Amino acid sequence: MTTFKILSFNTKGITQTKCEILSDLNADVLCLQETHKESAPPNIHGMHLIVHHGHAGHGSAIYTRDKSTVPSSHDFSEEGMEILTVTTTKMVITSVYKPPPTPFSWPHITNPVNKPNIIIGDFNSHNTIWGYDSNDSDGEAVEGWAASNDLTIPYSSKDKHTFSSTRWKRGHNPDLAFVSSQHFSSFERTVGDPIPKSQHRPIALQTKPVVKALESNSIPRFNFQKAKWEEFTQDLDSKITCIDADPSKYEYFRKLVWEVARKNIPRGYRK
Template identity: 90%
Template sequence: MAAFKILSFNSEGITQTKCEILSDLHADVLCLQETHKESTPPNIHGMHLIVHHGHAKHGSAIYARDKSTVLSSHDFSEEGMEILRVETTKVVITSAYKPPPTPFSWLHNTNPVNKPNIIIGDFNSHNTIWGYDSNDSDGEAVEGWAASNDLTILYSSKDNHTFKL
């Protein structure tokens, strides 16, 4: 059985060059944050746009290589948080983007329980769990949310640090 490849990328503005690189990675599902597109994001060769949340400074999108594997899609974005979800035949994938000035909050109705669930994205929060020297209030909120929903935060100390000021 072939691996099911899920990719998350903060594009900091999606461009044609980035689309070409993303196409070459052959992801089954591609989650983008910070597309910087208010209207529909650009085409990515070999991928189908499933759901997007447009915003001139932020913006998120989820693409799938084979759209027949996608059973449903939803945009749960609210109060500044961009939360997109697709249910595939194998797994539920939620892509989250929290802009830096937006306090972390998660809507209760976005957590599916009927199959494996992967939540990925850019939470713009600091926590010692994922390599920061100290926690900020958003990092503590993400940690508490994950714990209360029985979620595991994946981070390897061998990975490069996330963006630090």
């Protein structure tokens, strides 16, 4: 019944305030871009830093809530792109940051075919598939890379934009997530609320439970199968005799029936 949540966020410079907000988002794996830290980024309460790529102007990091589930991690960053990977007991998760002027390229990475492959981060590329008006060379390169690696993008035009430009007063979608196609139906994507001091919104991929719990209405109901009908009849008969046969006594009669029913018929609701 439990789900697994992967969160990605371009911090535009990690701060203690942002760390506190990110800690409250309850991610199992947290991928950060643009930490602006050459050394290790700061601690996030409840999370463990697994791997980071230091850079004063960029910088990436991956945190996890339970480090015992991460047997390995790697930094595949090259040619200006920051690519960090952690392998958990159930899936492979890769954080991506492509600076705007850097052409999109992808190193040779071999991932297990039997595990879901999650690639998430800031791709800084334009493509009509994920909501832009036109394609640029990076957007076409990302589209071709996804197709050749059998990756599917969980994107809906109804989702909120992942980036809001304060200068141009427009929204865009540089932050993307890709899932191995055979595991695509097991995940759902959401876009979070804005975080101060960053124009990006966090995006999350969350596993869907095999069985989804449904909340029933918490309205108490009488269990007539377990009612003590004989006692109910005796109590009601003994108390009705004191009521005058007059329409004005109806409300009193109704309350009396309710009182006797509560006493002799179990009452509750399904969980």
